[in-house]
Amino acid sequence: MEIWINPACSKCRGALTLLDAEGAEYTVRRYLEDVPSPEEIRAVLDRLGLEPWDITRTQETAAKELGLKDWPREAGSRERWLVALSEHPKLIQRPIITAEDGTAVVARSEEAVRDALGR
DSSP states (O other), X not given: OEEEEOXXXXXXXXXXXXXXXXXXXXXXXXXXXXOOOHHHHHHHHHHHTOOGGGGBOTTSHHHHHHXXXXXXXXXXXXXXXXXXXXXXXXXXXXXXXXXXXXXXXXOOSHHHHHHHHTO
């Protein structure tokens, strides 16, 4: 299991605390430092069953500067979104846990973290 985190994020810290309390084995990826490529983001999205706009933090300054709220949310625009997330990793929703069964979850709640632990 791997968890993508921003150490400054309280949701990320809470997820790590829960994983530790449950004795889970996991790898931490500080995705602001170890920035995922568009291909890695695509692979995680496939595991999540989501589109890039579904995991985009649209209230971030970079999102507003890019005008993301006006970008089309359709298959033809998917690559543009992937590149934006890779070039501006702060836009990626967090934490994201990739589970052992090949799935992933956006683990913003205790229930979501527990869901990932059960996979």
